[in-house]
Amino acid sequence: MTSFEEAVRVRELISQETPTEEDKPAVAGWLQRVCRAAGRDLPAMGVGISLLSKGTDPLPVAASNEMSVLVEELQFVMGEGPCIDAYASRSPVLVPDLEATAATTWPGYAPAAHLHGVRAVFAFPLQIGAARLGALDVYREHTGNLSPDALSRALTFAEVAMQGLLDGGRATSSGGADLFDDMQGNRFEVYQAQGMIMAQLDISAEEALMRLRAYAYARERRAIDVAREVIARKLTLESDA
Amino acid sequence: MTTIASDRLAEVLVEVADTLVDEFDLIDFLQRVTTHASDLVAARICGLMLADHRGRLQLMAASEERAEMLELFQVQADEGPCQDCFRDGEPVIVTDLRTTQDRWPQFAPHAVAAGFRSVHAFPMRLRGQVIGALNMFGSDAGQMEDADVRVVQALADIATIGLLQERAITRAELLTEQLQAALNSRIVIEQAKGVLAQLHGESPDEAFARLRAYCRSRGLGLGKVAYTVTTDPLSLPDLTRPAHS
Known part of the structure; x- marks a missing residue:
């Protein structure tokens, strides 16, 4: 399966999730559907997403089921865990045997997660370069690695979740055109333009990426074309969104 | 030969x-x-x-x-x-x-x-x-x-x-972790080029040359410095402060 098809498949799985009455509004609700779709698609007992940022309290924002809600919250009660480490290290944290490897790393979290039946955990940062918003956790009731295919699917869910977060409310209704833009948007020029917008408007990497995408979307243009104009100094984004 | x-x-x-x-x-x-x-x-x-x-x-x-x-x-x-x-x-x-x-x-x-x-x-x-x-x-x-x-x-x-x-090559999952981190750190380089290009009114190519020269003269790693440029540019005044005209 090509990268394009894989991302299309994941987006379709998410859009097929029926919203429930308990779902939070807007993006938070969409993230809950991301977790439920990932929980169904991956060999997992549950999936959770937490938002993290420097200087504020972590926010467990979505989970596929009750167990995942509890385990996701554990990390922040204990102040340690895979999602916090994935965010801090800017790298996936893959723990195929929680009991064997994590007792020293997470003396509080590991035994507590074990009590909830978690035997393996895999955390994937939600990030694009220096822009970071949180992490996605995959919980398993058996020890063992994710297969290369499952790993690739988990990374794709994290990627789609990151894009949805950057696009805010738009994520819930986005279709194929938006996705096409994402594939085109995965270009160095887009990241260079993002850096320029950061310095122009004195904003964070996350906000600069959101602005660039929102600008392109509102004008039905490709992110790469907008980025090239920013780099050529033909376009300056307004300081006020 | x-x-x-x-x-x-x-x-x-x-x-x-x-x-x-x-x-x-x-x-x-x-x-x-x-x-x-x-x-x-x-x-x-x-x-x-x-x-x-x-x-x-x-x-x-x-x-x-x-x-x-x-x-x-x-x-x-x-x-x-x-x-x-x-x-x-x-x-x-x-x-x-x-x-x-x-x-x-x-x-x-x-x-x-x-x-x-x-x-x-x-x-x-x-x-x-x-x-x-x-x-x-x-x-x-x-x-x-x-x-x-x-x-x-x-x-x-x-x-x-x-x-x-x-790190010891004992954990099979290590390669995935390292590869993903590496791919992402390359994106940070591009973002840092953009920040420097804007601050100095230059092209991304010139910004990269500036970044590389700065790292070489101080014996610093490109990846680490690029990340600091994107998160805390003021902490690197010699690199990020525009020259006075």
């Missing part, structure tokens, strides 16, 4: 090995590998691409970083010698790019227009898995000497091992 002087080769290997024990910065390390590879065999440019989790190739380092070069490697996310080399796990040797228009309708004209005539791609293999490819572009048609081919393949192997530096 090899075209590479043995004392020069020894120097390069010592320097690359040094990088393995010093405070490690992967982007910096790959940058050195590509620079050495192109110097050693007198290729015009050398670029190194790694694959993401869905097999999409991304440029990690090149011996020369200009917008046109970046473009040439970005085209290879779709097709080209790197793509074929990565897919088949075998070296790809093209002695005359002008004859490959049918094989690579996008890549070949691009490469020819950029002034290249030949290209060699070397697989980066680890434990039976191909994780990327190293590309050598030449201005003249023709093939590399056999001995040179072996040396460049050795450098590609060293680059692969570098991905797993400092």
Whole structure:
């Protein structure tokens, strides 16, 4: 399966999730559907997403089921865990045997997660370069690695979740055109333009990426074309969104 | 007969090995590998691409970083010698790019227009898995000497091992962790180019030259400095403060 098809498949799985009455509004609700779709698609007992940022309290924002809600919250009660480490290290944290490897790393979290039946955990940062918003956790009731295919699917869910977060409310209704833009948007020029917008408007990497995408979307243009104009100094984004 | 002087080769290997024990910065390390590879065999440019989790190739380092070069490697996310080399796990040797228009309708004209005539791609293999490819572009048609081919393949192997530096190669999942972190840190470099380009009113290419000169003169790693540029630019006033006019 090509990268394009894989991302299309994941987006379709998410859009097929029926919203429930308990779902939070807007993006938070969409993230809950991301977790439920990932929980169904991956060999997992549950999936959770937490938002993290420097200087504020972590926010467990979505989970596929009750167990995942509890385990996701554990990390922040204990102040340690895979999602916090994935965010801090800017790298996936893959723990195929929680009991064997994590007792020293997470003396509080590991035994507590074990009590909830978690035997393996895999955390994937939600990030694009220096822009970071949180992490996605995959919980398993058996020890063992994710297969290369499952790993690739988990990374794709994290990627789609990151894009949805950057696009805010738009994520819930986005279709194929938006996705096409994402594939085109995965270009160095887009990241260079993002850096320029950061310095122009004195904003964070996350906000600069959101602005660039929102600008392109509102004008039905490709992110790469907008980025090239920013780099050529033909376009300056307004300081006020 | 090899075209590479043995004392020069020894120097390069010592320097690359040094990088393995010093405070490690992967982007910096790959940058050195590509620079050495192109110097050693007198290729015009050398670029190194790694694959993401869905097999999409991304440029990690090149011996020369200009917008046109970046473009040439970005085209290879779709097709080209790197793509074929990565897919088949075998070296790809093209002695005359002008004859490959049918094989690579996008890549070949691009490469020819950029002034290249030949290209060699070397697989980066680890434990039976191909994780990327190293590309050598030449201005003249023709093939590399056999001995040179072996040396460049050795450098590609060293680059692969570098991905797993400092940690024991005992955990199978380590490679995924390192690869993902590496791909993301390359994106940070592009973001840092943008920040510096804006602050200094220059092009991203000039910004990269500035970033690299700053790191070299202070013995700092590119990846780490780029990350600081994007998160806390004020902490690097010598790099980020515009010169007074």
